[in-house]
Amino acid sequence: MEWENQTILVEFFIKGFSDYPRLELLFFVLILIMYVFIVMGNGTLIVISIWDAHLHTPMYFFLGNLSFLDICYTTSSIPSILVSFLSERKTISFSGCAVQMFLGLAMGTTECVLLGMMAFDRYVAICNPLRYPVIMSKDSYMPMAAGSWIIGVINSAVQTAFVVQLPFCRNNVINHLSCEILAVMKLACADISGNKFIMLVATTLFILTPLLLIIISYTLIIVSILKISSSEGRSKAFSTCSAHLTVVIIFYGTILFMYMKPKSKDTLNSEDLDATDKSVSLFYGIVTPMMNPLIYSLRNKDVKKAVKHLLRSVFNK
Numbered sequence: 001m002e003w004e005n006q007t008i009l010v011e012f013f014i015k016g017f018s019d020y021p022r023l024e025l026l027f028f029v030l031i032l033i034m035y036v037f038i039v040m041g042n043g044t045l046i047v048i049s050i051w052d053a054h055l056h057t058p059m060y061f062f063l064g065n066l067s068f069l070d071i072c073y074t075t076s077s078i079p080s081i082l083v084s085f086l087s088e089r090k091t092i093s094f095s096g097c098a099v100q101m102f103l104g105l106a107m108g109t110t111e112c113v114l115l116g117m118m119a120f121d122r123y124v125a126i127c128n129p130l131r132y133p134v135i136m137s138k139d140s141y142m143p144m145a146a147g148s149w150i151i152g153v154i155n156s157a158v159q160t161a162f163v164v165q166l167p168f169c170r171n172n173v174i175n176h177l178s179c180e181i182l183a184v185m186k187l188a189c190a191d192i193s194g195n196k197f198i199m200l201v202a203t204t205l206f207i208l209t210p211l212l213l214i215i216i217s218y219t220l221i222i223v224s225i226l227k228i229s230s231s232e233g234r235s236k237a238f239s240t241c242s243a244h245l246t247v248v249i250i251f252y253g254t255i256l257f258m259y260m261k262p263k264s265k266d267t268l269n270s271e272d273l274d275a276t277d278k279s280v281s282l283f284y285g286i287v288t289p290m291m292n293p294l295i296y297s298l299r300n301k302d303v304k305k306a307v308k309h310l311l312r313s314v315f316n317k
Helices: 021-051 058-075 078-086 094-127 129-135 138-164 181-185 193-226 231-260 271-299 301-316
Strands: 011-014 091-093
Touching (some): 021 058, 021 078, 021 301, 058 078, 058 271, 094 138, 094 181, 181 193, 231 271, 271 301
Antiparallel strands (some): 011 091
């Protein structure tokens, strides 16, 4: 084989925004602030979903899982990104890259499936409210959430296992902010068509299928809301799912742009395209998790009330 006489790579160089060294300090400050907000905002949602008995419902159980997921996802990549901004040696070991790749893909897949479960929960709550306690009982929603995590872990384990078995022996520069699986696959000195096929199947099953469930659920929800005679009733019904719908649009909008957009051979190596991909990746990986607690707190009276009660109990002590 052509690569048999090559030296096997033991580490990768993360290119990131190294072409713009003057901006790296600015990026460091901005991302650090956003990361602190992510941990505090999502951490607060987790605490109130456990602490406030009024929030012990399927919707807030899913929301707590989503918040924990966002913290895990950002923690798997942001600290290393921050370190790379301040370090001259922007490298990561092969094993460290594999772990980062596994965690990022596992969290992303889990979030896709979890958002689908949350859409189904809103469909049952609005379209079949009388049977909601039966359909979305504890015996139902807990396995649904657990299943989302299991699917994410299994999908990521399979794809990561196939990627780490590829020979990496030439270019070690990952033209991305972190060890994103597509960026790593491009460096392999072997045919990756099999890996791309596995990724296509996984994308169809775990990204597009939940998206289809979300579209069907919200179509039925909209039809049901339009049948409500009073404008107040319609407004109240829509407010119960507007926060989740906003999160879905932001999340899927960025992820579909990243993974589903066509890329011609002439533009695959374009620096402009690389900069765009990195910016979208940054938005998807940092801004979206940061906006989730903000969206849910601003659009949800129960969450705002629970936060106020939590703050009062803390400061009164």
